[in-house]
Amino acid sequence: MLLGIYxxxxxxxxxxxxxxxxxxxxxxxxxxxxxxxMLVAITMTGRSEHPTRHKPLLALAVVIVTGSLLxxxxxxxxxxxxxxxxxxxxxxxxxxNDSMQEIGVPNIVTSVLASYRAFDTFGEVVVIFTAGMGVLxxxxxxxxxxxxxxxxxxxxSMHEQHLILRIxxxxxxxxxxxxxxYVQFHGDFGPGGGxxxxxxxxxxxxxxxxxxxxxxxxxxxxxxxxxILAATGVLLYGSVGVVSLLNxxxxxxxxxxxxxxxxxxxxxxLLIELGVGITVASVMVIIFFNFADRRDYSQSKESEDL
Amino acid sequence: xxIGLYNYWVVVVLMMIGFYIVIAHGNLIKKIVGLSIFQTxxxxxxxxxxxxxxxxAPILAQGIEQYSNPLPHVxxxxxxxVGIATTALGLALAVRIKEAxxxxxxxxxxxKDNQDC
Numbered sequence: 001m002l003l004g005i006y007x008x009x010x011x012x013x014x015x016x017x018x019x020x021x022x023x024x025x026x027x028x029x030x031x032x033x034x035x036x037x038m039l040v041a042i043t044m045t046g047r048s049e050h051p052t053r054h055k056p057l058l059a060l061a062v063v064i065v066t067g068s069l070l071x072x073x074x075x076x077x078x079x080x081x082x083x084x085x086x087x088x089x090x091x092x093x094x095x096x097n098d099s100m101q102e103i104g105v106p107n108i109v110t111s112v113l114a115s116y117r118a119f120d121t122f123g124e125v126v127v128i129f130t131a132g133m134g135v136l137x138x139x140x141x142x143x144x145x146x147x148x149x150x151x152x153x154x155x156x157s158m159h160e161q162h163l164i165l166r167i168x169x170x171x172x173x174x175x176x177x178x179x180x181x182y183v184q185f186h187g188d189f190g191p192g193g194g195x196x197x198x199x200x201x202x203x204x205x206x207x208x209x210x211x212x213x214x215x216x217x218x219x220x221x222x223x224x225x226x227x228i229l230a231a232t233g234v235l236l237y238g239s240v241g242v243v244s245l246l247n248x249x250x251x252x253x254x255x256x257x258x259x260x261x262x263x264x265x266x267x268x269x270l271l272i273e274l275g276v277g278i279t280v281a282s283v284m285v286i287i288f289f290n291f292a293d294r295r296d297y298s299q300s301k302e303s304e305d306l
Numbered sequence: 307x308x309i310g311l312y313n314y315w316v317v318v319v320l321m322m323i324g325f326y327i328v329i330a331h332g333n334l335i336k337k338i339v340g341l342s343i344f345q346t347x348x349x350x351x352x353x354x355x356x357x358x359x360x361x362x363a364p365i366l367a368q369g370i371e372q373y374s375n376p377l378p379h380v381x382x383x384x385x386x387x388v389g390i391a392t393t394a395l396g397l398a399l400a401v402r403i404k405e406a407x408x409x410x411x412x413x414x415x416x417x418k419d420n421q422d423c
Binding site for chain 2: 020021022025026029033034037038041042044045046056059060062063064066067070071074075077079080081082083085087088091092095096099100106107108109112113117120121124127128131132134135138139189190191193195198199280283284287290291294298
């Protein structure tokens, strides 16, 4: 809970620092998914901590020494907000001055993310995909039908309540999904893009799953389909790069996609953001569903033991 | 003016809080929370470096001369989503450890391992 407030605070800090795209991501991730994930994990691993610490004084001493060394190191750093800082001298002016002619997209963050540094972003998407697969490998359970019936009855009794919450959220979910699509396709012009849209889309699905129970949500969202979609997003991203290779340009050089280089850039960015959005949304859903399944599974095992 | 460096000090303080949690607590979940605080401090470090006085958000518009640096924004934007995915992986490992050992305390896990040997 405190972590959720913490990430909302850092999101507003990012707005103050002019990083609207980053703030958007942090708000979407922190307010919904990371808090929920933490809570599920805590219910599964036990609420209270063992009171013993490993030599807190020694740890404190290490932390203080490291901290003072780091602060001593900052004395040579450029001042906050200074326009002469080295970071602003090298590639940033090129992005700010030339990206409109080269890419034709007003949001510089999107053009750097999806075009200048497309290879980097590809790596990030693969990391997200791999993490999703890791969670799948660690937590996935084979479901048996008799378990299913038991869990269904637990869910049914739990979700008979909270009627007002359910009806209000039911009305809101379509708008959240619509907003996710807006963020996805408007990322060229305003803050937004595949990463944010994917997280918002996943948040809508998680809201549905929380209010109507896992078994209902599992009926709506096919797990196999979600897994295939997660891979499709990465493949879509990679294949855009391969297409530009086949057309005789460099990997992720979108000007190969169309006769007009700027139109090619637009098409490339659109496809890549779509790939990112699909992968991020499905990986988030996979992670959440696997955590929830695992919790149901261990609960039903415990009740059998008793 | 030495006070112009305060953004780095905030980052250092946050980073040290996270670091302390990681080394002083035996609970694996708390270690992951500490790591994510550590991670946020790095995000804040990058974003505060990108800020230019009088600059605005890096979305091109008419009549605006000064923009903040877009490059750190791109790096951190992806890092946040990657961060949540890897945190989920860490939590998944903690959950499996809990199932295998019945505890997420470092000491208890080590004791059990020693008994088995």
